[in-house]
Structure formats: C-alpha cells, structure tokens
Amino acid sequence: MTEPTETTTHADPAPADAAVLVRDAVDADRAAALVGSCTVDYDGRASGHVDPGVRHVVRQPDGTLLVHGATGHRPLAWHAGDGDFTTTATADDRLVLRAESNTEELTVALDAVHALTVYDPDDADKDVQGTEADVVSRLLNDPDLVESGFTPLATERDTPAGPVDIYGRDANGRICVVEVKRSRVGPDAATQLDRYVRALREDLHTDSDIRGILVAPSVTQKCRDILLERGHDFSPFEA
Amino acid sequence: MTEPTETTTHADPAPADAAVLVRDAVDADRAAALVGSCTVDYDGRASGHVDPGVRHVVRQPDGTLLVHGATGHRPLAWHAGDGDFTTTATADDRLVLRAESNTEELTVALDAVHALTVYDPDDADKDVQGTEADVVSRLLNDPDLVESGFTPLATERDTPAGPVDIYGRDANGRICVVEVKRSRVGPDAATQLDRYVRALREDLHTDSDIRGILVAPSVTQKCRDILLERGHDFSPFEA
DNA sequence: CGTGCCAGGTGCCGT
DNA sequence: ACGGCACTTGGCACG
Numbered sequence: 001m002t003e004p005t006e007t008t009t010h011a012d013p014a015p016a017d018a019a020v021l022v023r024d025a026v027d028a029d030r031a032a033a034l035v036g037s038c039t040v041d042y043d044g045r046a047s048g049h050v051d052p053g054v055r056h057v058v059r060q061p062d063g064t065l066l067v068h069g070a071t072g073h074r075p076l077a078w079h080a081g082d083g084d085f086t087t088t089a090t091a092d093d094r095l096v097l098r099a100e101s102n103t104e105e106l107t108v109a110l111d112a113v114h115a116l117t118v119y120d121p122d123d124a125d126k127d128v129q130g131t132e133a134d135v136v137s138r139l140l141n142d143p144d145l146v147e148s149g150f151t152p153l154a155t156e157r158d159t160p161a162g163p164v165d166i167y168g169r170d171a172n173g174r175i176c177v178v179e180v181k182r183s184r185v186g187p188d189a190a191t192q193l194d195r196y197v198r199a200l201r202e203d204l205h206t207d208s209d210i211r212g213i214l215v216a217p218s219v220t221q222k223c224r225d226i227l228l229e230r231g232h233d234f235s236p237f238e239a
Numbered sequence: 240m241t242e243p244t245e246t247t248t249h250a251d252p253a254p255a256d257a258a259v260l261v262r263d264a265v266d267a268d269r270a271a272a273l274v275g276s277c278t279v280d281y282d283g284r285a286s287g288h289v290d291p292g293v294r295h296v297v298r299q300p301d302g303t304l305l306v307h308g309a310t311g312h313r314p315l316a317w318h319a320g321d322g323d324f325t326t327t328a329t330a331d332d333r334l335v336l337r338a339e340s341n342t343e344e345l346t347v348a349l350d351a352v353h354a355l356t357v358y359d360p361d362d363a364d365k366d367v368q369g370t371e372a373d374v375v376s377r378l379l380n381d382p383d384l385v386e387s388g389f390t391p392l393a394t395e396r397d398t399p400a401g402p403v404d405i406y407g408r409d410a411n412g413r414i415c416v417v418e419v420k421r422s423r424v425g426p427d428a429a430t431q432l433d434r435y436v437r438a439l440r441e442d443l444h445t446d447s448d449i450r451g452i453l454v455a456p457s458v459t460q461k462c463r464d465i466l467l468e469r470g471h472d473f474s475p476f477e478a
Numbered sequence: 479c480g481t482g483c484c485a486g487g488t489g490c491c492g493t
Numbered sequence: 494a495c496g497g498c499a500c501t502t503g504g505c506a507c508g
Contacts, residue, residue, distance in 0.1 A: 006353075007250075007251075007274055007293075007353035007354050008250075008354075009248045009249075009250050009354045009356070010248075011246075011247075011248050012246075031295070031309070033272065033274070033295060033356075035246055035272070035356055035358045040365075042486075043486095044486060045369065045422070045486040046367055046368060046369030046370060046421075046485090046486045047367070047368050047369055047486085048365055048366060048367040048368065048486075049365065049366055050363050050364070050365045051363065051364055053360070053361030053362070053363055054246075054358060054359055054360050054361045055360060055361070055363070056270070056272060056297065056358070056360060058295065058307065060307070060309055060310060060311075061309055061310075062309060062310040062311070064310065064311060064312050066307075066312040068297065068299070068305075068360070069360055069361070069362065069363035069365075070270070070299055070300055070301060070360035070361060070362045070363065071299060071300075071301040071303065071320065071362065072299075072301070072303060072320075072503085072504090073303050073305045073314050073317035073318075073319070073503085074313070074487095074503065074504090075312050076363055076365055077365070077486090078312035078486090079312075080312070081310065081311075104486075114246035114358060115246050115247075115248045115356045115358065117248070117272075117274055117354045117356060119274045119293060119295070119353060119354065120293055121292070121293050121294060121295060121307070121308055121309035122292030122293045122294070122308070122309060123292070123308065123309045123310065124289050124290065124292055124294070124308035124309065124315055125289070125290055126279075126287055126288065126289045126308075126315055126316070127287065127288055128285055128286070128287040128500095128501080129285060129286050129287065130284065130285030130286055130501080131285060131499080131500085132498095132499060132500090133499090161426070161461070162426070162461075162496095162497060162498080163492090163497080163498090181499090182285075182499085182500090183284065183500095183501090186481065186482060186483085187400070187401070187434060187481095187482075188427060188430075188431075188482090188483090191427075191430040191431075191433075191434065192427070192430075192498090194430075195426060195430065195465070220480080220481060220482080221481085222400070222401075222481075222482080226434070281501070282501095283501060284501040285500090285501050286501090287501080311488085311489085312488085313488065313489085313502095316501090317501085318501095319501095319503095342501095343501070367485095367486075369486075370484080370485085370486090371483095371484060371485085372484090395507095397508095401481090401482060401483075402482085402483085402507090420484090421484085421485090421486095422485095422486090422487095425496070425497060425498085426497080427497095427498090431483085459495080459496060459497080460496090461496080461497080
C-alpha cells in the first residue's frame with residue numbers, strides 16, 4: 001500500500017515554476033495535467049503539427065504524454081510511455097515538454113500554463129463484455145445458433161492461414177470453418193474466412209468438402225457477394 | 240472572436256458544488272476536467288466497468304466525456320459528443336456524470352473530486368505528413384519506384400471491389416493494379432490487392448493479363464505466401 | 479447516410 | 494521481438 005498523496009492544483013504558474021512541478025511529479029511517479037496555450041509537434045512513424053491554442057496536456061506515471069483538444073475522445077497527439085521525458089523552462093518564458101524515444105518524439109511548447117494539477121491515478125482493471133469471445137461462448141453453448149445440427153469441435157484451431165474461431169461439423173458431417181464477428185462486417189471478413197477455408201482444404205487434402213460460415217449480426221452487400229462467389233455461407237446472429 | 244475566459248481551478252470541491260460548476264461549464268460550452276475517485280460504467284455496443292480508483296475525467300465542449308487512468312494514451316472509457324449529459328449530486332454525496340445517447344451510455348460516479356478545472360479549449364487543425372497519400376504522391380512523381388518502366392494512369396480508379404490506389408501500365412504495357420501501404424503489412428493487404436485484381440479482370444474481360452503489385456516497406460511471410468499463390472508482386476518501398 | 483478503407487491505428491496474446 | 498487479429502476500433506471521403 002502506497003502512502004496516499006494529496007492532489008494539488010496550481011493556477012497560472014510561471015513556466016519556470018510549472019517546469020519544476022512537472023519534474024517533481026515525474027520523479028515521484030505522479031501524474032501532471034496541464035491546461036495551457038501551446039503548439040504540438042510530433043515526429044516519428046509519421047509527423048504532425050498542431051497550431052497554437054489552448055489544450056489539455058497530460059503526463060501519466062507510465063510515461064505517456066498526451067494532448068487533448070476541444071473535440072473527440074482520441075488525443076490530438078501522444079507519445080508512448082517509453083524513452084526520455086524532459087521539461088524545460090526556456091529563456092523566452094515558455095514551458096517545453098518533450099517525450100522522446102528511439103523512433104518517436106513529441107514536443108509540447110506552452111507559452112502559458114493556465115492550470116496544473118498533480119495527482120496519483122490508480123491503475124485500472126477494466127472488464128469488458130460483449131466481445132467476440134463472448135459471442136463465441138454463446139455459440140458453443142447453443143451451437144444451433146450457428147446452424148441447425150452444427151457440432152463444434154475446437155476453437156482457435158490452427159491452420160496455415162491462422163486460427164479459426166470455431167471448427168466443427170455440420171448436420172451432414174461436413175467440416176465447417178466458422179468465423180465470428182460481433183458487428184456488421186465488410187469484405188475483409190469474407191476474405192479472412194476464405195483464407196482459412198482454402199488453407200484447411202489444402203492442409204487436409206479434401207479439395208472442396210470444407211464449408212465456410214460467417215457468423216455476424218449482418219454483412220454488407222460486397223461482403224455477401226464475396227461469400228457467394230467463394231461458396232461460403234452467412235449465418236446472421238443477433239447479440 | 241470570442242471573449243477570452245479565465246481558466247478556473249477548484250481544489251476538493253464538494254460534490255454538490257462540483258455538479259454546479261460542471262453544469263455551468265457545459266452550459267457555457269466550456270470544458271471541465273476532474274481528478275477524482277470514481278467508478279466507471281459503460282453500456283452500448285459492448286459494456287464495461289472500471290473498479291473504483293483515482294481517474295482523470297474530461298467533459299469537452301463538443302459533448303465528449305472521457306476517462307483516463309494511469310496508463311496509455313487511450314481513454315479507459317468514453318462517450319461521443321451526442322445525446323444528453325447530466326450532472327447529479329446524489330444524496331450520499333457523490334457526483335454522477337452521465338452521458339447518454341440513443342445507443343450508448345457512460346456513467347462516471349465520483350465519491351470525491353480532488354480537483355476541477357474549467358477551461359476553454361481551442362478547436363485544432365492538425366496536419367499530419369507521412370500518410371499513405373504522401374507515399375502515393377512520391378510514387379507518382381517517380382513511378383520507377385513502383386517498378387522500372389511503370390506508367391501511372393489514374394489514382395483511386397474505381398473497380399467493383401473498390402478504388403485502386405494506383406492504376407497503370409508496366410514496361411510491357413500490361414495493366415497493373417498497385418496497392419500502397421505506408422507500413423509493414425500482413426495477409427489482409429494481399430487479399431485486398433487480390434480482390435481488386437480479380438474484380439478488374441472480370442470487369443475488363445481480360446482474364447489474366449492484369450498484374451497486381453503491392454508497394455509497402457515490407458510484408459510478413461504469410462502475406463508473401465498469398466501474393467505468390469495469387470501471382471502478385473511485392474515492390475518494397477522505403478519511406 | 480451506408481460502404482469501404484486508412485490510421486503515427488492500439489492492445490492482446492501467441493510463437 | 495514478430496505475427497496475426499480484435500477493437501465501444503475512430504475518422505474521412507465518396508456513392
């Protein structure tokens with residue numbers, strides 16, 4: 001159990017003071033959230049720039065640096081929690097936060113810090129339900145949902161093309177490859193299923209006696225076309 | 240030009256006070272960032288729960304509600320900026336933030352607010368370079384990078400299977416379908432290319448005289464296998 | 479508005 | 494580390 005630590009907030013700190021506060025937060029494995037006017041520059045796998053404006057900047061104890069704008073739930077820019085992190089109060093009175101790893105770098109240059117909050121976030125276990133794995137479980141509990149008379153034999157069965165969601169037999173004893181999707185799908189799901197079926201046909205030397213079944217709430221027309229063209233089936237499944 | 244507004248920070252506000260402050264921020268199209276101990280519950284396309292802990296909660300003027308934990312740059316939970324948003328100070332002295340739309344709902348129940356910052360984020364134009372479109376531009380400027388003697392004829396050419404990145408002819412005058420990827424790719428890219436080639440062959444009634452070329456920094460082995468099996472080529476391209 | 483596809487995709491789990 | 498794939502994928506551009 002770690003010592004509980006106070007959350008502290010600072011209004012309009014001078015850049016030099018903010019630099020020290022952020023640095024102290026980093027050294028203490030704490031988080032620092034800043035609101036301020038800044039520019040953002042990213043360089044790495046791609047490169048990007050954000051023009052000056054008021055943003056929300058967060059440095060987390062895992063080393064993550066991220067910048068939120070006014071819209072959307074995804075950061076405008078970010079840096080993963082590896083590599084170095086430096087805070088600099090520049091001669092022209094700006095606060096520069098810089099996260100730098102082997103391949104990526106992110107620089108946030110604030111010309112004013114309106115608010116700074118230092119806090120101790122807790123690590124979170126989030127559990128999610130309604131995933132594809134949950135759908136597979138339901139299908140295994142009630143295989144008729146896949147198709148009347150369907151018998152599952154294995155999950156994640158390996159093929160040269162990758163693991164098959166559900167491997168089994170239909171009412172007539174034919175081998176079936178079942179690909180499960182939790183939401184409406186497009187062409188990619190049909191080709192994925194097709195790859196598994198082809199790979200298994202080759203692997204088992206049974207040239208065409210293997211069926212492909214795509215289980216999903218719904219499919220787009222192009223997906224349906226591909227399934228038809230390759231001779232596979234679609235079995236609608238509603239969550 | 241809007242009136243510049245002060246960023247305000249509040250340390251340890253009582254839930255009832257925080258509720259009013261957040262509500263006022265929402266009404267004024269401002270943003271509110273809270274640090275506090277809370278649980279998080281999401282229900283919609285899937286459902287999820289996060290156990291109690293100190294998190295960073297942000298409500299943006301576009302209506303987005305998001306929750307950051309201690310790690311990673313992606314929120315633990317979020318809600319898009321549509322639908323309703325309510326703030327409630329409960330009888331047992333908690334602050335409940337609830338975003339609700341037709342299909343999704345997110346509830347953040349704080350038992351303590353350690354810090355609350357109200358601010359005015361600016362909308363951001365971020366420009367990114369190094370996208371796939373940039374790679375395509377380079378290839379068009381110097382088609383030999385695709386292949387010696389290659390001549391581009393069109394970009395985003397439509398086929399029944401979708402738009403082709405670059406459509407052109409090789410040194411021998413054969414039609415080529417070029418699929419461009421900005422990073423190392425797996426099987427999906429190979430099947431995507433294959434779909435375009437097949438569709439174009441059928442469309443142009445030239446049964447097999449159409450080549451497929453995948454341009455990417457590198458490919459995985461399975462991707463290479465599929466390309467080989469379907470008779471397509473890989474042309475490495477380094478950013 | 480649905481369909482298709484890119485994304486600095488990210489994250490998870492397997493070899 | 495590399496590979497294959499799901500993800501509340503999100504976001505854009507086009508029919």
